[in-house]
Each structure stands twice: as C-alpha cells, then as structure tokens.
Amino acid sequence: MLFRMIQITVVLAVALVGGSYATWNSIRGTETFGSVTIGEWITYPDTGTSGADPYAKARLARDASLSLGAAEGVTFFADNDVDGNTLSGACTYEISGNSPTARIWTLFAVGQNQTPMTLNDPAWPISLHSSAILYENTGGFRISVSAKARPDNWLAVKPNDPFVLAFTLYDSPVASNKGLIETSFPTITKVKCDA
Amino acid sequence: MRKLIYAFIVGLIGAGIVHIASLLLIPFVSENDAWARLSSVTKPGVFTLIEQQSKIASSTRALDPNFIVGACQFSLQEGPVVLSAEGKTNFWSLSIYNKRGENLFSINDRITNNGLLDMVITTPLQFIEFQNDMPIELQNSVFAQADVQEGFVILRAFIANESERLRVRAFVENSGCEEL
Numbered sequence: 001m002l003f004r005m006i007q008i009t010v011v012l013a014v015a016l017v018g019g020s021y022a023t024w025n026s027i028r029g030t031e032t033f034g035s036v037t038i039g040e041w042i043t044y045p046d047t048g049t050s051g052a053d054p055y056a057k058a059r060l061a062r063d064a065s066l067s068l069g070a071a072e073g074v075t076f077f078a079d080n081d082v083d084g085n086t087l088s089g090a091c092t093y094e095i096s097g098n099s100p101t102a103r104i105w106t107l108f109a110v111g112q113n114q115t116p117m118t119l120n121d122p123a124w125p126i127s128l129h130s131s132a133i134l135y136e137n138t139g140g141f142r143i144s145v146s147a148k149a150r151p152d153n154w155l156a157v158k159p160n161d162p163f164v165l166a167f168t169l170y171d172s173p174v175a176s177n178k179g180l181i182e183t184s185f186p187t188i189t190k191v192k193c194d195a
Numbered sequence: 196m197r198k199l200i201y202a203f204i205v206g207l208i209g210a211g212i213v214h215i216a217s218l219l220l221i222p223f224v225s226e227n228d229a230w231a232r233l234s235s236v237t238k239p240g241v242f243t244l245i246e247q248q249s250k251i252a253s254s255t256r257a258l259d260p261n262f263i264v265g266a267c268q269f270s271l272q273e274g275p276v277v278l279s280a281e282g283k284t285n286f287w288s289l290s291i292y293n294k295r296g297e298n299l300f301s302i303n304d305r306i307t308n309n310g311l312l313d314m315v316i317t318t319p320l321q322f323i324e325f326q327n328d329m330p331i332e333l334q335n336s337v338f339a340q341a342d343v344q345e346g347f348v349i350l351r352a353f354i355a356n357e358s359e360r361l362r363v364r365a366f367v368e369n370s371g372c373e374e375l
Contacts, residue, residue: 069301
C-alpha cells in the first residue's frame with residue numbers, strides 16, 4: 001500500500017514539475033522554434049500573427065509585446081557578436097556593413113529589464129537611426145557600441161551590463177519577404193574589452 | 196526498484212501532457228497580456244501615449260525610442276471605428292490587433308491617400324452595408340476589415356530629429372479613434 005502511494009507520488013511529481021518546467025523554459029529563451037537567424041541577427045517572422053506556433057503565442061501572452069505588422073517593419077535582435085560571445089557593456093563593439101533595403105532603420109540597445117537601455121546622462125545617444133548617422137563613401141556605415149564616448153557614430157550602453165541590440169527596418173521589403181536569407185546585414189565585431 | 200523506474204517513465208509521459216496543456220492554456224488564462232495592460236491606461240476615442248518607461252512599455256521589447264507610440268482600444272459592437280489624424284509626419288505606421296495581441300492589419304503612410312491617416316475599421320458585415328451606401332466623406336478612406344468585436348490599434352510615429360519631438364507627440368495625441 002505504502003509503495004503504491006510512493007509510486008503515485010513519483011508519477012505526479014515528475015509530471016507536474018517536469019511539465020511546468022518544460023513550459024516555463026521553452027517560452028523564455030531567445031532562439032526558439034520559428035526564429036530566423038541571419039548572421040548574429042535573429043527575428044521571429046510569425047510572432048504576433050494568427051499563424052504563430054503555440055510557443056510564440058504563449059510568449060506573446062506573457063510578454064505583451066506589440067509586434068510590428070508586415071507593412072510597418074521587422075525587428076532583428078542580436079545578443080552575440082560575430083564570434084558568438086555575449087554582448088557586454090564591458091567591451092567596445094563595431095557594427096559595420098550595409099543595412100538591407102528599408103525606408104528607415106533604427107538601432108538601440110535593450111537592457112536586462114527588456115526595455116530600451118537608459119543612461120544617467122540623457123544627452124548620451126541610446127538610439128540611432130538611418131538619417132542621423134555618418135556614412136562612408138562606399139555607402140556603408142560603422143557604429144561604435146561602447147560605454148565610453150567614441151568618435152563618429154556612437155551608441156552608448158551601460159558599463160558592464162549585458163545587452164541585446166535591436167535593429168529595426170521600417171517599411172522594408174524584408175518584412176514581407178520570407179526569403180530573408182538573401183539580404184546583407186551588418187556584422188558585430190568586438191574591438192576590445194576593459195580588463 | 197523496477198516499479199519505481201516504471202513510475203518515473205509514466206511521470207515523464209505525464210510531464211509531456213502537462214507541458215502541452217499548459218502551453219496551450221497560457222494565451223487564454225494570461226492576465227497580464229497587452230489588452231489587460233492597455234485597459235488600465237487607455238481612454239475611449241483618442242490615442243493614449245505609451246511612455247518609454249511606463250509599466251505597459253516594460254517587456255514590450257520592441258518599443259523603439261525613436262518613435263512616439265499611441266494606443267487605442269476599440270469596440271465594433273456599436274458600429275465601425277474611424278481613425279483620423281491632422282497633418283503628416285516623416286513616417287508613421289499603424290497596426291490593428293485582436294484582444295490576444297495578434298496583428299490583423301498593418302499600414303504605413305506611403306500606402307494611404309496623401310500620407311494622411313484616414314481609416315475605417317469594420318467587421319465584414321458592416322463593410323457590406325457600407326458598400327451599398329457609402330458616405331461621401333469616407334470615399335477616400337482606407338477600409339480595414341477585422342473579424343473581431345474588440346481590439347486595439349497601435350500608432351507609431353517616427354521622430355527624425357529631436358526638434359520634431361513635440362510636433363510628433365501632438366500628432367499622435369490628437370489622432371482620433373472614434374465610433375462612426
């Protein structure tokens with residue numbers, strides 16, 4: 001009798017704990033089912049549409065994110081540099097290359113609390129956009145991401161905190177195009193780290 | 196011992212069932228989704244600004260600091276809803292969502308007549324009535340059919356430079372979202 005009770009307890013405990021953990025864990029990571037990865041950049045084309053998979057729907061209900069529609073644009077996130085290391089405010093990065101076709105693009109850093117990073121000094125640039133940066137004569141651009149002031153294009157981040165870069169293309173054929181892989185994206189390279 | 200391993204395996208199968216059931220239930224039982232968060236702040240008939248650091252904005256990961264964002268909750272039960280704005284900005288875009296936060300319809304200023312926001316949200320049934328008898332003042336409007344009773348609209352207007360901020364803010368704040 002006692003053994004039967006232990007058996008039932010084991011079944012229930014494994015089922016409830018295991019099942020809940022699997023659900024919790026599956027909706028909190030960055031890269032999941034339905035994500036498209038281009039270099040360092042990840043996007044979720046189906047999130048926020050009726051065609052989304054159950055994981056994306058669950059995440060939508062939990063995050064309450066207001067995903068951009070196909071006519072609005074598409075956001076790409078990067079939490080790694082080109083070598084696969086997590087982005088951190090302790091290092092300086094360079095984003096270089098070209099943006100895919102878009103009427104406007106914007107770039108900002110997302111902090112640990114999932115909102116755009118805020119800094120103590122409001123004059124520091126926490127976001128950049130396509131009509132407010134300097135371009136090279138080849139048409140490409142270089143942006144320094146650093147906690148310390150940099151010349152030319154500079155995106156400020158908090159020192160030492162990890163961050164995620166959000167790169168959004170507005171009114172872009174990329175948003176309505178499923179063949180995402182063809183377009184060119186800028187690369188994120190680590191320049192140096194404070195020891 | 197073998198019976199315990201057997202119980203463990205049965206438990207794992209149960210875990211799979213619990214996982215699937217809880218995953219499918221989350222969108223229906225979530226009390227903190229976009230609709231609920233917006234309900235606490237929006238006012239009827241107008242767009243309410245979503246401030247960058249507000250409670251609603253937190254965890255809406257893609258709320259771009261280069262944009263002024265306004266939200267409006269609407270109901271089609273009493274009739275169609277008209278979205279309108281005075282003037283233009285450098286770039287604006289708009290999405291209609293159902294109560295669960297799924298995107299139903301999106302548009303930007305290039306697609307509309309002259310870059311002006313002039314839109315009517317109807318149910319498919321209300322749209323048929325419009326086709327029979329189109330009011331003259333709505334002839335240039337964009338019609339969006341949404342097969343929902345209630346939903347919300349998010350209007351995003353781009354701030355090309357800091358000096359524009361107040362004007363763009365006024366554009367969003369003064370945009371209408373009223374029942375016809």
